[in-house]
Amino acid sequence: MIDRFGRATRALHWATAVCILTCALTGLVLYVGPLSAVVGRRNLVKDTHVIAGLAMPVPLVLAYAGRWRREIRGEFRRLARWTRADRRWLLSRGRDARDQVGKFNAGQKFNGAFMAGMIPIMLATGSMMRWFEPFPVEYRTGATFVHDWTAIATWIVVTGHILMGVSDRMALRGMVRGSVSRAWAAETHPLWAAEHPDPADPADPGHADPASVSEMEGTSP
Amino acid sequence: MATELPAGTPIGRRIVLGMLGLGTVGVVFGDAIQSRLERTLRPLTQNDPTGVSSFLPTAGRFRIYTVTGHLPERTTDEYRLTVDGLVDRPLSLSYDDLLDRPQTDLELDFQCVTGWRVADVPWTGVRLSALLDEAGVSDQATHLRIWSFDGAYTESLTLDQARRDDVIAAHRMQDGPVTREHGGPVRLYVGPMYGYKSLKWLERIEVVDALHEGYWEVRGYDVDAWVGRSNGRDDAPTS
Numbered sequence: 522m523i524d525r526f527g528r529a530t531r532a533l534h535w536a537t538a539v540c541i542l543t544c545a546l547t548g549l550v551l552y553v554g555p556l557s558a559v560v561g562r563r564n565l566v567k568d569t570h571v572i573a574g575l576a577m578p579v580p581l582v583l584a585y586a587g588r589w590r591r592e593i594r595g596e597f598r599r600l601a602r603w604t605r606a607d608r609r610w611l612l613s614r615g616r617d618a619r620d621q622v623g624k625f626n627a628g629q630k631f632n633g634a635f636m637a638g639m640i641p642i643m644l645a646t647g648s649m650m651r652w653f654e655p656f657p658v659e660y661r662t663g664a665t666f667v668h669d670w671t672a673i674a675t676w677i678v679v680t681g682h683i684l685m686g687v688s689d690r691m692a693l694r695g696m697v698r699g700s701v702s703r704a705w706a707a708e709t710h711p712l713w714a715a716e717h718p719d720p721a722d723p724a725d726p727g728h729a730d731p732a733s734v735s736e737m738e739g740t741s742p
Numbered sequence: 743m744a745t746e747l748p749a750g751t752p753i754g755r756r757i758v759l760g761m762l763g764l765g766t767v768g769v770v771f772g773d774a775i776q777s778r779l780e781r782t783l784r785p786l787t788q789n790d791p792t793g794v795s796s797f798l799p800t801a802g803r804f805r806i807y808t809v810t811g812h813l814p815e816r817t818t819d820e821y822r823l824t825v826d827g828l829v830d831r832p833l834s835l836s837y838d839d840l841l842d843r844p845q846t847d848l849e850l851d852f853q854c855v856t857g858w859r860v861a862d863v864p865w866t867g868v869r870l871s872a873l874l875d876e877a878g879v880s881d882q883a884t885h886l887r888i889w890s891f892d893g894a895y896t897e898s899l900t901l902d903q904a905r906r907d908d909v910i911a912a913h914r915m916q917d918g919p920v921t922r923e924h925g926g927p928v929r930l931y932v933g934p935m936y937g938y939k940s941l942k943w944l945e946r947i948e949v950v951d952a953l954h955e956g957y958w959e960v961r962g963y964d965v966d967a968w969v970g971r972s973n974g975r976d977d978a979p980t981s
Contacts (some may be wrong), residue, residue, distance in 0.1 A: 540909065551805075552805070553921060555806065557805065557806045557807065557808065559813060561808045561809070561810050561812055561813070562809075562810070563807055563808060563809055564809070600754055601752050601753070601754030601755055602750035602752055602753070602754065603750045603751055603752075603753035603754070604749055604750040604753065605750075606787075607750065607753075626797075630753070630754060631757070633754065634753070634754040634755075634757035634758055635757065635761070637754070637757075637758045638757060638760070638761030638762060638765075639761070641762060641765075642761060642762065642765040645769075646765070646769060647763070649769070650856075650857075653857075653974075654974045657976075659772075659773035659774075660769055660770070660778065661857050662772060662773040662774030662857055663768060663769040663770060663771065663773050663929075664769050664772070665772070665857050665858070666768055666769075666772030666773070667765050667769050667772055667778050669769035670768070671765070715886040740841065
């Protein structure tokens with residue numbers, strides 16, 4: 522196994538995920554008329570939405586505040602930079618340049634960047650909707666407009682992210698338990714796997730994992 | 743190794759800055775963009791058999807709010823509207839009784855205090871002034887206390903406000919009977935005021951001699967909810 526995500530990274534991911542999912546579900550109830558009518562309790566739903574929204578950037582701030590700052594910064598740097606191969610990978614929807622995928626593929630990089638843009642936008646426009654008094658009415662309407670459309674985009678991106686995660690159990694394992702199999706890393710994130718050569722086999726920079734090969738009965742003599 | 747920058751261009755930062763830029767443009771020009779979008783899409787959204795377009799965030803869509811955990815239901819057969827309190831002849835009217843009385847048609851906007859507005863909604867119903875006259879309001883009466891059969895929502899109006907021509911007990915809106923989610927079978931429509939005054943699932947109009955603040959008024963909304971002149975808002979008047 523190779524360590525993929527440290528504790529701080531996983532804590533940041535899941536704390537943010539809880540806030541985003543809470544906002545997405547309560548937001549859906551507030552927004553979709555028939556659902557709103559079935560659920561009722563508008564004050565409770567609204568307060569939950571506002572609290573989860575205000576809490577959303579807190580894990581990010583905490584991630585930058587403590588000893589674990591180095592770990593988080595390292596992950597963000599990798600997420601933020603795109604190679605030419607990343608662009609090819611994304612445009613071909615993951616068919617081309619598969620051998621040049623690093624720790625994050627272009628889809629994950631896009632997801633990360635989208636979330637980094639979404640959180641301040643939703644925080645700002647949501648605050649304008651909640652504490653609207655100081656703002657001129659057309660800015661309030663504008664804030665609602667941006668909040669609504671960004672919410673729809675976020676629903677699409679988050680749904681895609683979750684579907685990707687649950688359809689690749691090893692990817693999910695990396696974010697839940699922190700480690701992934703060497704074979705999976707070599708297959709889906711080869712450049713990153715190459716950074717972690719197998720200590721048991723110095724000749725091989727991370728391609729064949731003895732453990733995983735022996736799991737495949739019949740392929741080894 | 744850890745301090746070395748990974749290869750590649752900072753596309754991630756460009757995406758974030760691009761989104762923030764678009765977001766700012768959206769806040770500043772969203773009002774104008776939305777009106778244009780609404781006008782352009784109106785032929786589509788008004789004749790959309792699937793109803794999907796009603797979930798798009800263009801203007802001109804009602805959002806359904808309830809304050810209780812359920813959506814109240816009352817059939818037109820079981821429906822009763824009570825007018826009582828400081829009156830000479832308390833009324834208990836069935837749905838058909840309301841249809842038998844002189845009808846008022848309005849075509850006015852619905853403006854919510856949270857910002858959304860639906861333009862040119864057709865409303866049909868009986869003027870509150872007619873019901874009040876029929877019941878015979880006593881001299882010391884000053885206000886109405888209005889009750890919803892959702893069991894929680896209430897509203898208040900002064901007698902003068904309630905007697906306006908654009909204040910009705912509505913049983914039709916948007917060219918059909920008032921549906922359950924819009925407060926059917928009968929709801930209030932208070933033309934010149936913010937939507938929270940247009941109480942849904944209307945059950946009882948009690949004539950009283952003092953102000954009893956309504957559900958949202960207790961929670962900080964203005965009692966005199968004139969569109970554009972209350973709640974710190976400056977929307978165009980609806981009536």
